Amino acid sequence: MYNYLEFEKPVADLEGKILELKTLSEGGEAVDVAEEIARLEKRSGEALREIYRQLQPWQKAQVARHPDRPHCLDYVGRLFTDFTPLAGDRLYGEDNAIIGGFARFRGEPVAILGQEKGADTKTRLKHNFGMARPEGYRKAVRIMELADRFGVRLVTLVDTAGAYPGIGAEERGQAEAIARSTSVSLGLKVPVVSVIIGEGGSGGAIAIATANKVYMLEHAIYSVISPEGAASILWRDPTRARDAATSMKITAKDLLEMKVIDGIIPEPPGGAHRGAEAAIDAAGDQIAAAFADLAAQNVDCREHRREKFLAIGRGL
Numbered sequence: 001m002y003n004y005l006e007f008e009k010p011v012a013d014l015e016g017k018i019l020e021l022k023t024l025s026e027g028g029e030a031v032d033v034a035e036e037i038a039r040l041e042k043r044s045g046e047a048l049r050e051i052y053r054q055l056q057p058w059q060k061a062q063v064a065r066h067p068d069r070p071h072c073l074d075y076v077g078r079l080f081t082d083f084t085p086l087a088g089d090r091l092y093g094e095d096n097a098i099i100g101g102f103a104r105f106r107g108e109p110v111a112i113l114g115q116e117k118g119a120d121t122k123t124r125l126k127h128n129f130g131m132a133r134p135e136g137y138r139k140a141v142r143i144m145e146l147a148d149r150f151g152v153r154l155v156t157l158v159d160t161a162g163a164y165p166g167i168g169a170e171e172r173g174q175a176e177a178i179a180r181s182t183s184v185s186l187g188l189k190v191p192v193v194s195v196i197i198g199e200g201g202s203g204g205a206i207a208i209a210t211a212n213k214v215y216m217l218e219h220a221i222y223s224v225i226s227p228e229g230a231a232s233i234l235w236r237d238p239t240r241a242r243d244a245a246t247s248m249k250i251t252a253k254d255l256l257e258m259k260v261i262d263g264i265i266p267e268p269p270g271g272a273h274r275g276a277e278a279a280i281d282a283a284g285d286q287i288a289a290a291f292a293d294l295a296a297q298n299v300d301c302r303e304h305r306r307e308k309f310l311a312i313g314r315g316l
Contacts, residue, residue, distance in 0.1 A: 089141075097160070100139055
């Protein structure tokens, strides 16, 4: 059974009836329910497609945060081989919110950086819900510099509500660590491709998303602040997050129109959590296409990245 979101209630009702009929059939009842199950499955699929065809920004935010949505380690496990993780920033300690290391992507060496939220209570606590501390961003800088030194392409997978705002993180220089990670990423000579796979929140996201090519999954979000945070500041009422989400233009479609991102990666009907393998494979195909495009253009990656982000500033 899925964890249904509030707006998925019509689908939840239909799938609940389907489950009841299947249980009845498996229990050896004499009633033939196969035809009814097929009819309900068709209705359920149509309802799901219709709901997801017209999602509002706040609903997309809920999908981006869905607990069953595939996370960074799911992508690493399916798309990359020979993954060798690196730990620690060589200054303070290890931060499990950011996963980093080297691997092979379709036979070619790459460096990987990604934010991992965790899949259950234990792993969410271990990875601090994907909210990195300064040592996480300094680890990211370390891996970026290694990739640049050895001429290895970089892939980043973004999924965070934002950088961790705790007192300890601020004492250890959270703002400086984010700024340095962003700066180092801008200056890399190797190609960088970034995919927002869930939430892309504030500087915590841009610190590893300053890439030559930036893509978003269809129901991901990318914003300068969370809808709840924006509502708290603008209206002093976090319950107005729905209004904030609509005003902030946080969806992939909005950001593509503003040329903040380079493309949208389609998700299966019902979101990536209903077809994780298909969503991950689609992201892998887009990453491969982006690297191929950059290679064909034979661009100066550092200058290309500089012009890309200056153009975003001029456009806004």
